[in-house]
Amino acid sequence: MSAVNDMIRVPALRTTDPAVFGRVAVLLGGTSAEREVSLNSGANVLAALRARGVDAHAIDGIPALVEQLAAKRFDRVFNILHGGDGENGVLQGLLQAFAIPYTGPDVLGSALTMDKVRTKQVWLAEGLPTARFVRLPHGADVATAVRELGFPVFIKPSAEGSSVGVFRVMGESDLAPAVEFAKTYDGELLAEQLVAGGEYTVGILGDIALPSVKIVPPGEWYDYHAKYISDDTQYICPGLSGDDEAEIRRLAMAGFRSAGCSGWGRVDVMRHADGRFALMEVNTAPGMTSHSLVPKAAGQVGIDFAELCWRILEKTLGGAA
Structure with a gap:
């Protein structure tokens, strides 16, 4: 491992007994634009938990989960429902009402970070750097707003993920x-604002900011195809070294916590050509596919995929950090 990874101290597992988790629902699929990615992620998580002896079962979507919870068939939920009500606080509020432990941030962190505009407003209030932006309510004059911000820009939904509905506008x-x-x-x-420097992401696992991953897409930008389909996208981990790596990890953790998040997630960061960092967004139920970045970063500090899933699930135990 590199010197950067040597600085990351991974704590011992809290338990090695799968029975302590009881019956676990792996919530996947759903009805958001990210359904297919969620099904893929969920299948991987389910297999990993079962391989370590966890009594885990796939549940497709929130209505099916409600039915199971009402019948008291599960003790906790591993949420891998990407987008929509899986990440916007609705699911989290439901599970808290049922007093069911779950993975990922709580209602506040989930709801806030699902809204990119409000997340950026919090970061600015906290003195954290982010790319310049303009909020575009429904019916806004997009062309005028873009011209005022200045080309090049990205135009994207405030509350979608996986590069759904994103437009790269160079002129x-x-x-x-x-x-x-x-x-x-x-x-x-x-x-x-389109930041023309490097693109990075930092996985968060409890109190650990994992090594950064530098993303080098085969095309001009990291679109849906580059994320989930292409085998030509390069992932360099750690993405940086020395003080730069320490700073991006510090900034990612600050951005995660200031947005009310805990548990696990992923923070996307861009780097300007002059070396300055800009926080971009937080993902509270990151992908767990073969192309996903949190597993890649965890692997750099000796945490394989099955152990990563176990450690995420451990955070649902009382008093988990």
Whole structure:
């Protein structure tokens, strides 16, 4: 391992007995735009937990889960429901009402970070760096807002993930598709400064900021295809070294905690050409597919996929850090 990884102290497991978790629901699928990715992630998590002896079962979507919880068939939930009600606080509030422990941040952290605009507003209030942006409520004049912000920009939904509905607008000739999308999209959008430096992500596991991952897509940017389909995307971990690596991990943890998050997640960070970092967004139920980044980073500090799933589930035990 590198010197960077040597600085990360991984605590001992809290338990090695799968029976302490009871019956575990692995919540996956659902109805959001990220359903297929969630099914993939969930299948991987389910297999990993079962391989370590956990009594885990797949549940597709929140309505099916409610039925099972009402019948008191589960003791805790491993949430791998990407997007929508799985990450916006709705599920978290439901589970708290049922007094069922669950993975990932609570209602506040989930609801806040699902909204990119409000997350950025909190970061700015906390003095944390983020890319310049303009909030675009439904019906806003997208073209005018983009021109005021200045090209190049990304236009994206404030409350979607997995690069769904994202437009890369380099100049006037790229505006039309984004403007047309805005007319049909009911939610809020944001126009965000395109940071032309390196793209990084930092996985969070309890009190540990895992080694950064530098993302080098085969095309011009890290779109849905580069994330989930292409085998040509390069992932460099650790993405940085020395003081730069320490700083990006510190900043990611500060961004995670200031947004009310705990448990586990992932913080995406861009780096300007002059070396400054910019927090971009927080993912409270990160992907767990073969292309996903938290497992890659965990592997760098000796945590394999099955152990990662176990450690995430451990955070649902009383008093887990």
